[in-house]
Amino acid sequence: MELFLAILILACLYSSVSPDQQGDALFALKSSLNASNDQLSDWNQNQVNPCTWSKITCDDNSNVLMVSLSNMGFTGTLTPRLGVLVHLNTLSLQGNGITGKIPEALGNLTSLTMLDLEKNSLSGEIPASLGNLKKLQFLFLSQNNLSGTIPESLSGLPNLINLQLALNDLTGKVPDSLFQVPKYNFSENHLNCGLNFSRRCVSDSEGSPSKSKTGLVIGIVGGFLGIILLGGLMLFFWRGRHKGYKREIxxxxxxxxxxxxxxxxxxxxxxxxxxxxxxxxxxxxxxxxxxxxxxxxxxxxxxxxxxxxxxxxxxxxxxxxxxxxxxxxxxxxxxxxxxxxxxxxxxxxxxxxxxxYMQNLSVAYRLRELKPGESVLIWPTRKRVALGTARGLEYLHEHCNPKIIHRDVKAANVLLDEDFEAVVGDFGLAKLVDVRKTNVTTQVRGTMGHIAPEYLSTGKSSEKTDVFGYGITLLEIVTGQRAIDFSRLEEEDDVLLLDHVKKLQREKRLDAIVDRNLHKNYNMDEVEMMIQVALLCTQGSPEDRPAMSEVVRMLEGEGLAERWEEWQHVEVTRRQEYERLQRRFDWGEDSIYNQDAVELSGGR
Incomplete structure (x- = not known):
């Protein structure tokens, strides 16, 4: 049993978090290959951990080591951005319909030991930059449409043991040193080997391509399993002498x-x-x-x-x-x-x-606490911050297992990196959610003005309480104001930002909603869109609020019009009922309380 666990531990060392640029490069590969919705569906552009993606293998330092995308039916091209995967030792894309040229940037992959691109439709010349791959042992480019000559730089690959270039349109002289590679195949080209030349186009040890590749795969897999088994045995005996050992801290x-x-x-x-x-x-x-x-x-x-x-x-x-x-x-x-x-x-x-350290601090700071000489958030940045925050919350709610409720979503907890990209922080009040249980908290935690009404009244939190908090945060981003501001009382206005915005929205005074520090440098259609999304997120009933994935789509311009029309119909019906009750009971103006504040913001 301990041996099994040891082997399992070693296998698990290949899962970790990789830098953003690795995930970006791999997602660029997915796009350039024209992957369908069903292919590589778990390759999420916003999830900066490609080590959890299918067809990817990493080491315990979060470096991508292997990309295996064989026989998947891709028809696109290879992106030069693969060149950032400097720790990659295996790139396998054989058996697809990939077109275009082999990127010169592959010459940056100096850790590569296997490059397998055979059985595609690649064209152009073999890049001379492949001569930089001094650790390369296996180079498979057979059955493509490659042309030109074989670059002399391949002669400088000291570890090359298998070179497959058959069935292309290559011409000219084969560098002499390549005939010394243990296994090679230059046949079915226009090269200076074969019957009329002194060199054979196929090495004596070269069998059929399929048998060769099968033996290679079996050898690699067998060797890998042998290493794991040996490592497991070593760990087993080492643990026997060090019983207090734990790999984790x-x-x-x-x-x-x-x-x-x-x-x-x-x-x-x-x-x-x-x-x-x-x-x-x-x-x-x-x-x-x-x-x-x-x-x-x-x-x-x-x-x-x-x-x-x-x-x-x-x-x-x-x-x-x-x-x-x-x-x-x-x-x-x-x-x-x-x-x-x-x-x-x-x-x-x-x-x-x-x-x-987040160089640009928080959204709340940038909206309301700037020091002299510091610039306010411009409108395009505010839009990007709104969308980035929504994507972060969408990930917590819909892509974590178990899902996570943040429970304190506000502008002060949205941080800004050096590029003013939104980073949701402060998980001190967050809650891991077991979907089989109700999420009732004995003590309501959060920030007044951002807390959903059902959470205040029942102590029950859900992802929809985060949606409410996000809606208030959107209003902060648009208006620059606090969620609760008692100074508005001096102007006989609503203390709650939500009620203040709803009033101006009903009066069609959207220009009075927007942060004055923007000096009218904004797009009114975009302001209206963000206000609409915010009001949909802050509806009194949690069931009526959209999921964060819907919020992301609406901010990207999809599905907002239908949801907004439905919301307006409900609002008109509710207000007409309220006015009917007013007339029925003959209430005076002085006794009418703020229905919206009670309904949408909960008791304060």
């Missing part, structure tokens, strides 16, 4: 002896390291403060800027639970629009989490 939680927190490959920081990085947690480095501690700006010894969340009150009720919750959330959720965790630090009295 575990941290004991005080008061919960049997419950441990797995941190996997996260970096473990020393307390002194973070103390120095934050200038002894100086108040001048405070970026923000939440329910369980402060967040400090820090600079590590290698000049990397970080944000350090210090949970100094972790032993208070909920503090250590918040630490564990945040780690659990971020370990499950990996997406370009979600804040990633770099590492952690634990002492007997404190818990600290380390994140990338």
């Amino acid at each position: 575990y941290v004991d939680v005080p008061g919960e002896v049997d419950r441990r927190i797995p941190f996997g490959q996260l970096r473990r920081f020393a307390w002194r390291e973070l103390q120095l990085a934050t200038d002894n947690f100086s108040e001048k480095n405070v970026l923000g403060q939440g329910g369980f501690g402060k967040v400090y700006k820090g600079v590590l010894s290698d000049s990397t800027k970080v944000a350090v969340k210090r949970l100094t009150d972790y032993e208070s009720p909920g503090g250590d639970a918040a630490f564990q919750r945040e780690v659990e959330m971020i370990s499950v959720a990996v997406h370009r629009n979600l804040l990633r965790l770099i590492g952690f630090c634990t002492t007997p009295t404190e818990r600290l989490l380390v994140y990338p």
Whole structure:
């Protein structure tokens, strides 16, 4: 049993998180190959973890090692962006209908040991850049439409043991050194080998292509399994001598002896390291403060800027639970629009989490707390932030298993990286959801003005409470105002931003809704679209609110008109009923309470 577990552990080392550029390059490959909706359906452009995608193999450092897309019926081309996969050792695309040229950028894949592109419709010359692949052992380009000469640079591949170039339209001289490759096949071309030349076009050891490839595959698979088995045996005996061994890093939680927190490959920081990085947690480095501690700006010894969340009150009720919750959330959720965790630090009295520093701070800061000389968020950036935030929440709700409810969606928790891309952060109140259970919380947590009415009244949270919070966040992005602002009372206006916007929307005064700091530099049709989406998200009944996937589609211009027309019909019917009741009971103006605030925003 222990041997089986050891083998399983070794196999699992190939799943991890890879950098954004690897995922971007692979998604570019999917697009260039003209993959259908049914092909590579789990290759999600916004999910920056290609190591979880089908047909991809990674090492335990999150590097993509193998891309295997054989016999899948692709008809597109090869993207040059594959050149960023510098750790790739196997690229296998044989048996498709791929057209176009072999990209020169493949010469950047200096870790490549196998390149298999045979049985496609590739044209053009063999790139001379393939001579840079000094580790290459297997090069299969047979049965394409390649032309030109065989580049001399292939002579400089010291580890090449199998070269297949048959059935192309190659011409000219075969470099002499290539006849020394143990297995080669240059037949069915216009090359200087064969009956009228002194060299054979096929090596003596070369069998039929199918048999050769079958033996190769069997050999590779057998060798790989042998390595795993040997590694498993070594681990088995090593564990016998080191019984306390665990591959993961575990941290004991005080008061919960049997419950441990797995941190996997996260970096473990020393307390002194973070103390120095934050200038002894100086108040001048405070970026923000939440329910369980402060967040400090820090600079590590290698000049990397970080944000350090210090949970100094972790032993208070909920503090250590918040630490564990945040780690659990971020370990499950990996997406370009979600804040990633770099590492952690634990002492007997404190818990600290380390994140990338977000250069442009939060959306709330950029809307309302700018310092002199800092620029406001322009309208195109606000649109991009709205869509990025929606995509991050969509991933939490619909692509995590179990799904995650954030429970504190607001502009202050949407961070902005150096490119002003939205990154949803602060998972301190988030909740992993078991769909088999109701999600009732004994204590309502969140920020007033962003909390859905059903959550306030019943304590029951769902993904639709996040949708409500997102709707309020959209209103913040458009108006630049806070969700609750008592200064509006001075103008005899609504304290709640939602009610204030609904009133202006009914009066068709959309120009009065938009943030004045934009100085009318915005598209009114786009403003109207975002207001409509926000009002759909903040409907009183959670069942009436759209899912975040629908919100993403509406922001991208799909399906909003139909949902909005339906909403207006419901609103008109509801208001007519309210006015009928007014007349029936003959209420005076002074006794009429704000129906919208009660219905859409809950008791305050």
